[in-house]
Amino acid sequence: MLAGKRVLLIVSGGIAAYKALELVRLLRRAGAGVRCVLTAGGAQFVTALSLQALSEEKVHTALFSLTDESEMGHIELSRSADLLVVAPASADILAKMAAGIADDLASTLLLATDKPVLAAPAMNVRMWLHPATQANMASLRARGVAVVGPEEGAMACNEFGPGRLAEPPVILATIGRLLGQAGPLAGRHVLVTSGPTHEPIDPVRYLANRSSGRQGHAIAGALAACGARVTLVCGPVAIADPPGVGVRRVETATEMLVACEAALPADVAVCAAAVADWHVANAADRKLKKRPGAGPPTLDLAPNPDILATLSRPGPSRPRLVVGFAAETEDVRRNAAEKLARKGCDWIVANDVSPASGIMGGEENAVLLITAQGEEAWPRLPKQQVAERLAARIAEALGQ
Numbered sequence: 001m002l003a004g005k006r007v008l009l010i011v012s013g014g015i016a017a018y019k020a021l022e023l024v025r026l027l028r029r030a031g032a033g034v035r036c037v038l039t040a041g042g043a044q045f046v047t048a049l050s051l052q053a054l055s056e057e058k059v060h061t062a063l064f065s066l067t068d069e070s071e072m073g074h075i076e077l078s079r080s081a082d083l084l085v086v087a088p089a090s091a092d093i094l095a096k097m098a099a100g101i102a103d104d105l106a107s108t109l110l111l112a113t114d115k116p117v118l119a120a121p122a123m124n125v126r127m128w129l130h131p132a133t134q135a136n137m138a139s140l141r142a143r144g145v146a147v148v149g150p151e152e153g154a155m156a157c158n159e160f161g162p163g164r165l166a167e168p169p170v171i172l173a174t175i176g177r178l179l180g181q182a183g184p185l186a187g188r189h190v191l192v193t194s195g196p197t198h199e200p201i202d203p204v205r206y207l208a209n210r211s212s213g214r215q216g217h218a219i220a221g222a223l224a225a226c227g228a229r230v231t232l233v234c235g236p237v238a239i240a241d242p243p244g245v246g247v248r249r250v251e252t253a254t255e256m257l258v259a260c261e262a263a264l265p266a267d268v269a270v271c272a273a274a275v276a277d278w279h280v281a282n283a284a285d286r287k288l289k290k291r292p293g294a295g296p297p298t299l300d301l302a303p304n305p306d307i308l309a310t311l312s313r314p315g316p317s318r319p320r321l322v323v324g325f326a327a328e329t330e331d332v333r334r335n336a337a338e339k340l341a342r343k344g345c346d347w348i349v350a351n352d353v354s355p356a357s358g359i360m361g362g363e364e365n366a367v368l369l370i371t372a373q374g375e376e377a378w379p380r381l382p383k384q385q386v387a388e389r390l391a392a393r394i395a396e397a398l399g400q
């Protein structure tokens with residue numbers, strides 16, 4: 001995907017520097033040449049040796065190095081790549097970039113370059129939200145510096161909020177876009193459902209389930225990173241929107257179906273939402289009150305539309321590939337195979353959601369992929385990696 005392209009990767013200080021190693025690996029796998037520059041701060045977290053081993057190129061650290069300067073001057077180095085990527089970009093290096101300070105090799109290269117620059121900030125949430133950092137970001141953006149992330153979530157410093165380095169595959173996809181490379185799903189439209197649905201009981205109460213939306217959101221992000229135009233129809237979730245994805249927020253199963261049908265045509269549909277099977281037919285339009293002497297209210301449940309089965313129905317607007325999920329607590333293989341047949345979808349991603357598995361609402365997933373060609377049991381992986389594998393499999397299937 002990036003064959004023949006050259007990236008100069010500047011690794012500045014911060015705990016997220018370890019993820020730069022993964023980024024180098026992904027860039028190399030995508031065919032790019034990578035030359036790394038490690039700042040003094042970055043060297044506190046990762047070694048030049050690791051970067052050198054993964055990039056298979058000399059790592060540069062010093063501005064006033066006689067040997068480095070004789071082999072390749074820093075001005076030449078700043079222009080030797082198609083793109084400069086600062087990942088992680090600390091508050092300090094962003095401030096230097098904004099102010100035009102050149103007091104070490106990395107900041108000098110950033111001032112001397114005539115090539116596009118991508119910054120992937122990573123820092124403590126308060127440092128990120130500080131007006132000084134925000135002002136620096138505004139002036140860098142105004143000067144044309146591209147920015148990816150930071151993402152929101154739990155941080156190494158035990159705080160929560162924006163400040164986490166964007167995931168390496170997301171940085172890779174951004175690099176691909178900046179270098180004008182089309183991903184394997186370019187030109188495709190993919191519809192993804194994610195999260196739970198909320199079925200009202202009255203204006204303040206609802207029926208719900210434990211789905212966090214993490215897996216569906218990660219899939220939407222991974223498909224976008226492969227170049228697809230992604231429409232994500234999601235129920236109420238407490239996680240950030242995946243980058244580069246069009247999001248339609250809904251609450252109930254019926255609203256989810258309407259939003260999905262409105263998003264058609266699509267080449268692929270991935271139904272990862274944990275849709276409630278029933279809604280409350282006698283939902284009250286005022287808050288239910290306890291009445292002395294009266295017993296608890298009775299809820300009349302009525303079936304919800306099955307979105308996956310509806311999208312799988314043969315017809316001109318049926319996506320070419322429809323992927324369902326099977327959340328099971330027992331007999332995963334048999335129930336999932338039966339679900340594939342009953343819903344009429346093409347693939348089923350089955351997973352064990354029994355409380356002991358820790359999958360529902362957790363960070364990892366262990367899936368069994370059932371396709372017309374047979375079954376594949378994937379190892380237990382972070383949900384992000386499950387998403388990337390699934391996106392890659394979808395790209396492969398559409399390419400056939």
Ligand code: CTP
Nearest residue numbers: 271272273275304305306307308324325326327
């Ligand atoms: N699904 C859907 N609409 C529904 C129910 C489920 O689109 N009303 C989709 C889910 O997004 C998932 C698949 O169907 O892709 C299977 O969901 P799951 O909850 O495992 O199965 P159910 O159909 O609810 O069957 P059961 O409750 O019997 O396990």
